[in-house]
Amino acid sequence: MEGYRITRLEHGLQSGTRAFNEGADIDWIVGALLHDIGDGLAPQNHDRFSAEVVRPYLREEVTWVIEHHGIFQMIYYAHHYGWDKNARDRFKDNIYFQSCSDFCERWDQTAFDPNYDSKPLKFFKPMIKEVFTRPPYKPDFIQEGIVKGLPELI
Numbered sequence: 001m002e003g004y005r006i007t008r009l010e011h012g013l014q015s016g017t018r019a020f021n022e023g024a025d026i027d028w029i030v031g032a033l034l035h036d037i038g039d040g041l042a043p044q045n046h047d048r049f050s051a052e053v054v055r056p057y058l059r060e061e062v063t064w065v066i067e068h069h070g071i072f073q074m075i076y077y078a079h080h081y082g083w084d085k086n087a088r089d090r091f092k093d094n095i096y097f098q099s100c101s102d103f104c105e106r107w108d109q110t111a112f113d114p115n116y117d118s119k120p121l122k123f124f125k126p127m128i129k130e131v132f133t134r135p136p137y138k139p140d141f142i143q144e145g146i147v148k149g150l151p152e153l154i
Contacts (some may be wrong), residue, residue: 047071057141060143069103
């Protein structure tokens with residue numbers, strides 16, 4: 001990533017590792033790991049692209065967060081470009097607003113540290129396999145309208 005001191009892969013590994021280290025469930029861990037998977041192919045709408053990859057397999061809450069994390073991340077950098085850093089406020093009444101805000105603060109914005117000790121990709125392989133071998137769009141996994149949020153920090 002131009003201007004960043006780490007690769008896209010390392011960013012995903014850091015995000016996934018942070019989610020794992022905080023005790024997140026498998027949907028959050030895999031979602032954190034893959035939240036920017038679309039960045040190389042669709043940098044201007046990578047959030048929506050990434051969400052479509054995981055939508056059949058992850059909880060609706062996690063998919064919504066992935067789909068909207070781009071606009072939520074603007075709170076950290078939009079002012080440098082003269083953009084509205086509070087653009088995310090248009091979603092303030094959405095049930096997943098706080099989950100997305102927390103995701104960006106704890107697992108995305110912090111995951112650009114060149115000195116962070118990330119778990120290797122092979123660590124996540126069993127979790128990725130478990131998620132992507134689920135029956136697609138199965139209501140038991142999608143859990144439409146359910147807010148679990150991120151794990152509480154201890």
